[in-house]
Amino acid sequence: MHWQKRRLLGPDVMELEMNKLIVEKKGHVCVIGAGIIGATTAYALSRSGWSVTVIEAEQEAGMGASFANGAQLSYSYVEPLATPYALKKIPFWLLSCDSPIRWLPQFNKKHIWWLIKFISYCNSKKVQSTTKQLLDISFLTKNSLHGWLNDLGISESDILLEKTGKLVIYRNQHELSAVKKQIEFQKSFGCQQEILSADQCIEKEPSLARIKRDIAFGVYTLSEEAVDCHKLSQLILKHSDVNEIYDARVLNFNIKGNKIESIRTSKGEIAADKFVVAAGIETNTLLQKINKELLIEPIKGYSVSFPIINRDYAPNGSITDQNRKIVFARIGNTLRVAGYAEILGNNLKIDQRRIASLVADAERVFPGAIDPKNFTSWAGLRPCSPSGIPYIQSIGHENLWVNAGHGSLGLTLSVGSAVLLAKKIDKCGYV
Ligand SMILES: Cc1cc2nc3c(=O)[nH]c(=O)nc-3n(C[C@H](O)[C@H](O)[C@H](O)COP(=O)(O)OP(=O)(O)OC[C@H]3O[C@@H](n4cnc5c(N)ncnc54)[C@H](O)[C@@H]3O)c2cc1C
Structure with missing residues (x-):
C-alpha cells in the first residue's frame, strides 16, 4: 500500500x-x-x-x-573530553570561575560514578581507542550525509551548509609536538590535516589579522563543514x-x-x-x-548568534580557538560563537557573564563583522557519556x-x- x-x-x-x-x-x-x-x-x-x-x-x-549549537560537522576533530590533559586540569576547573570548563561537584551516586568512569578514560591508550571509534562514526556521517540530502531533495542552502573547512588556532607553540603526533595518528584513519604558520593562518582567514600576534600555529582541515543543526x-x-x-x-x-x-x-x-x-x-x-x-551527564554550553553586517570582516569558514575552547562558525548570514563546558547539573540557567564573554570574543576577533549589541543568546545541555562514545x-x-x-x-x-x-x-x- x-x-x-x-x-x-x-x-x-x-x-x-x-x-x-x-x-x-x-x-x-x-x-x-x-x-x-x-x-x-x-x-x-x-x-x-x-x-x-x-x-x-x-x-x-x-x-x-540541537537548537543553536556550534554548527560544526567536525569529522576529524573528535578527540574526547576525557584526556590526560583534562585530568591535570580538574583542580583548576574546580577553583576557577572563568576557565572554559567549570565543574561543581555533586554528591549523588550517579554523578560520582560518571566521574570515576570519566577519570578511568583519561589515559593516552584509551584516548587513542576512543578517537578511533569516534572517527569511524563521524566518517560514516561524512560519507552518508550528502547522499541523504540528495535523496530527500534538501539543498545545501536550505540548511545553511557551508563546505569551507575548519581552522583551529593554537596560542602556545609548545603544543605543536603533541598536535603533530595527533595529526600523524589520525592520518592512518583517513584524516587530512595540515599545520599552518601564523602567516598561513591569516592567508586562509584574512579576518583573523587583528589577532595574528596571538596565533602560534594553526591546523586546517578542508573536509570539515558547518550546518544549522536545528x-x-x-x-x-x-x-x-x-x-x-x-x-x-x-x-x-x-x-x-x-x-x-x-x-x-x-x-x-x-x-x-x-x-x-x-x-x-x-x-x-x-x-x-x-x-x-x-x-549521561548534562554539560552546559552557550552560544551567541549575530547577524553579519559586513562579510569582508567575517570568517570564511569555521574557526576554533583551541585554548579558549570557543568555535566561530559562519552559517548563512549568521556568525555563531559557541563554547564553555559547565558540569553544574541539569540546569539551563543562562550565566550572563558567559554570554558577555562570548560577545567580547566575537567583537575582539571580528570587529566590524557584527554589531555587538545585536545578538541572540542560548544555552544547551550536552548529553555526555564518560568516554565520549x-x-x-x-x-x-x-x-x-x-x-x-x-x-x-x-x-x-x-x-x-x-x-x-x-x-x-x-x-x-x-x-
Ligand atoms: C553550546 C553547544 C555547542 C555544541 N556544538 C556542537 C558542534 O559544533 N558540533 C557537534 O557535532 N555537536 C555540538 N554540540 C552537541 C550537540 O548539540 C548535541 O550532542 C546534540 O544536539 C544532541 O542531540 P540529541 O538529539 O541527543 O538531543 P536533543 O537535541 O536535546 O534532543 C532530544 C529531544 O528529545 C525530546 N524529549 C526528551 N524527553 C522526551 C519525552 N519524554 N517525550 C518526548 N520527547 C522528549 C526533547 O524535547 C528534545 O527535543 C554542541 C552542544 C552545545 C550545548
Missing part, C-alpha cells in the same frame, strides 16, 4: 491509520525525541524499510541541545516519510513479557514493534521507568533501543550513529 506522510497532531488522530502505515514495511518503530539524533535515527530506519513515528515533547524538532533536524523529518507527533511527552512504557507493547504519552498511547529512546539529556528520565540507567544499543527489553550520549559531537556523529543503530535493529530481525 502506498501511503502519504502525515504530521500527526492529536489523540484522535494518533490511533489513526497507524496499522495501515505498517503494511508492506518491516514493522513500526517509534522514536522518542526529535533532536538531531532522533531525526536522523527515524530517517535511517525509514530508509531501511521501517514505518517510523517520531514523538517529540516540544512543538517542533531540534529545540533541545534546520537539519527539521528538514530531514519534513522531507522524509517519517510520521511526526509534536507537543506529546512520553510518560511511561506498557510492558508485556519481555517486550514494550506501547508507550503512554501526554496525548494517548502508541503501540509499535520497536522503540528507540533518543531523548538527549532526558534519556535517563525514561529509562528509569524500567529501572535502567545510563551514565555514544550509547547505540538495545536496553532492558528485547524491542527497546537507545541512541544517546553524544556529548559535544551530536551533530557530527548523528548520521553515523543513526546508520549504525538501524543496522543493529535490522540484524535482530523484523517484527
Whole structure:
C-alpha cells in the first residue's frame, strides 16, 4: 500500500491509520525525541524499510541541545573530553570561575560514578581507542550525509551548509609536538590535516589579522563543514516519510513479557514493534521507568548568534580557538560563537557573564563583522557519556533501543550513529 506522510497532531488522530502505515514495511518503530539524533535515527530506519513515528515533547524538532549549537560537522576533530590533559586540569576547573570548563561537584551516586568512569578514560591508550571509534562514526556521517540530502531533495542552502573547512588556532607553540603526533595518528584513519604558520593562518582567514600576534600555529582541515543543526533536524523529518507527533511527552512504557507493547504519552498511547529512546539529556528520565540507567551527564554550553553586517570582516569558514575552547562558525548570514563546558547539573540557567564573554570574543576577533549589541543568546545541555562514545544499543527489553550520549559531537556523529543503530535493529530481525 502506498501511503502519504502525515504530521500527526492529536489523540484522535494518533490511533489513526497507524496499522495501515505498517503494511508492506518491516514493522513500526517509534522514536522518542526529535533532536538531531532522533531525526536522523527515524530517517535511517525509514530508509531501511521501517514505518517510523517520531514523538517529540516540544512543538517542533531540534529545540533541545540541537537548537543553536556550534554548527560544526567536525569529522576529524573528535578527540574526547576525557584526556590526560583534562585530568591535570580538574583542580583548576574546580577553583576557577572563568576557565572554559567549570565543574561543581555533586554528591549523588550517579554523578560520582560518571566521574570515576570519566577519570578511568583519561589515559593516552584509551584516548587513542576512543578517537578511533569516534572517527569511524563521524566518517560514516561524512560519507552518508550528502547522499541523504540528495535523496530527500534538501539543498545545501536550505540548511545553511557551508563546505569551507575548519581552522583551529593554537596560542602556545609548545603544543605543536603533541598536535603533530595527533595529526600523524589520525592520518592512518583517513584524516587530512595540515599545520599552518601564523602567516598561513591569516592567508586562509584574512579576518583573523587583528589577532595574528596571538596565533602560534594553526591546523586546517578542508573536509570539515558547518550546518544549522536545528534546520537539519527539521528538514530531514519534513522531507522524509517519517510520521511526526509534536507537543506529546512520553510518560511511561506498557510492558508485556519481555517486550514494550506501547508507550503512554501526554496525548494517548502508541503501540509499535520497536522503540528507540533518543531523548538527549532526558534519556535517563525514561529509562528509569524500567529501572535502567545510563551514565549521561548534562554539560552546559552557550552560544551567541549575530547577524553579519559586513562579510569582508567575517570568517570564511569555521574557526576554533583551541585554548579558549570557543568555535566561530559562519552559517548563512549568521556568525555563531559557541563554547564553555559547565558540569553544574541539569540546569539551563543562562550565566550572563558567559554570554558577555562570548560577545567580547566575537567583537575582539571580528570587529566590524557584527554589531555587538545585536545578538541572540542560548544555552544547551550536552548529553555526555564518560568516554565520549555514544550509547547505540538495545536496553532492558528485547524491542527497546537507545541512541544517546553524544556529548559535544551530536551533530557530527548523528548520521553515523543513526546508520549504525538501524543496522543493529535490522540484524535482530523484523517484527
Ligand atoms: C553550546 C553547544 C555547542 C555544541 N556544538 C556542537 C558542534 O559544533 N558540533 C557537534 O557535532 N555537536 C555540538 N554540540 C552537541 C550537540 O548539540 C548535541 O550532542 C546534540 O544536539 C544532541 O542531540 P540529541 O538529539 O541527543 O538531543 P536533543 O537535541 O536535546 O534532543 C532530544 C529531544 O528529545 C525530546 N524529549 C526528551 N524527553 C522526551 C519525552 N519524554 N517525550 C518526548 N520527547 C522528549 C526533547 O524535547 C528534545 O527535543 C554542541 C552542544 C552545545 C550545548
